[in-house]
Amino acid sequence: MSLSVAPGGPWAIDVRGLTKRYNGREVVRQVDLQVAPGRICGFLGPNGSGKTTTIRMLCGLLTPDAGEGQCLGLDIRRQAAAIKRQVGYMTQKFGLYEDLSIRENLDFVARLFELDQRHQRVDQALERLGLASRQKQLAGALSGGWKQRLALAACLLHEPRLLLLDEPTAGVDPKARREFWDEIHRLAAEGITVLVSTHYMDEAERCHELVYIAYGEVLARGTAEQIVADSGLCVWSLQGEGTGADLTALVAPLKAAPGVLSVAAFGQSVHVAGRDPARLQAAIEPWRQRADLRWAPAQPDLEDVFISLIGQAADNFGPGGRQETP
Numbered sequence: 331m332s333l334s335v336a337p338g339g340p341w342a343i344d345v346r347g348l349t350k351r352y353n354g355r356e357v358v359r360q361v362d363l364q365v366a367p368g369r370i371c372g373f374l375g376p377n378g379s380g381k382t383t384t385i386r387m388l389c390g391l392l393t394p395d396a397g398e399g400q401c402l403g404l405d406i407r408r409q410a411a412a413i414k415r416q417v418g419y420m421t422q423k424f425g426l427y428e429d430l431s432i433r434e435n436l437d438f439v440a441r442l443f444e445l446d447q448r449h450q451r452v453d454q455a456l457e458r459l460g461l462a463s464r465q466k467q468l469a470g471a472l473s474g475g476w477k478q479r480l481a482l483a484a485c486l487l488h489e490p491r492l493l494l495l496d497e498p499t500a501g502v503d504p505k506a507r508r509e510f511w512d513e514i515h516r517l518a519a520e521g522i523t524v525l526v527s528t529h530y531m532d533e534a535e536r537c538h539e540l541v542y543i544a545y546g547e548v549l550a551r552g553t554a555e556q557i558v559a560d561s562g563l564c565v566w567s568l569q570g571e572g573t574g575a576d577l578t579a580l581v582a583p584l585k586a587a588p589g590v591l592s593v594a595a596f597g598q599s600v601h602v603a604g605r606d607p608a609r610l611q612a613a614i615e616p617w618r619q620r621a622d623l624r625w626a627p628a629q630p631d632l633e634d635v636f637i638s639l640i641g642q643a644a645d646n647f648g649p650g651g652r653q654e655t656p
Contacts, residue, residue: 342523359380371524375543451487557635
């Protein structure tokens with residue numbers, strides 16, 4: 331599926347065939363990725379799927395073993411240093427100095443980029459991310475949500491045109507996550523392009539478009555609605571009647587039934603998904619007559635689709651294979 335370019339310019343990210351190998355294992359395999367300026371692209375996939383490695387190739391920290399393309403119109407191989415100066419990269423792990431204050435950390439980053447008007451730029455970043463009242467607080471004393479704000483403020487100091495955010499809200503409370511995403515949408519409205527990896531389906535639904543990667547390969551791309559519509563999934567929802575039904579005990583036999591692609595618990599229900607409606611109905615038939623179980627057709631959602639996709643993906647890591655660098 332191709333994603334259309336937004337009016338007003340070429341792709342902010344345009345790479346083709348990106349491949350990275352470690353010890354003979356392809357942790358990223360032939361990845362094509364295009365993101366238009368001012369768009370928020372969600373980068374989804376299980377741990378070890380190649381998200382971090384791909385992001386590091388995009389921002390010039392890793393050189394691809396194969397593939398080509400541009401970020402912000404700059405060649406990812408020949409102009410990696412120039413890309414770094416125009417990209418804000420927020421790593422999974424908090425990467426600033428915990429024994430420095432918020433302001434000291436931001437001033438240090440401004441010095442690294444050799445920015446002019448450092449004091450003014452730091453003041454603006456503090457105000458934008460609501461950090462001004464805490465600017466003297468040591469970074470090591472901050473909660474996860476405040477560390478997240480500081481990390482984003484540091485990413486924005488040099489006024490990047492592209493943000494690469496690697497699971498930025500992992501371990502952050504729901505209120506801080508919501509505030510973070512409100513800020514991301516404000517940045518996109520200003521024309522900044524955002525590629526953000528996430529495990530949260532509610533965050534995925536806030537992206538303009540999505541790319542799903544597993545075991546180094548792109549398996550799906552498009553808007554959330556397009557990915558669900560193109561999945562071809564048929565889903566049945568299973569709930570227990572009363573206290574006698576043990577839904578957990580049904581997960582394994584349902585997964586093993588022919589025609590079932592995925593089985594996943596959702597609160598007090600279980601979703602059973604497949605692509606062939608007749609085979610799926612035949613698969614669940616042995617449990618349809620039980621009085622303590624209630625079955626109903628359900629609409630597939632993103633989580634159904636992604637669970638099904640990872641269930642079908644071929645694992646490219648055998649025993650002793652190198653997993654993606656965390």
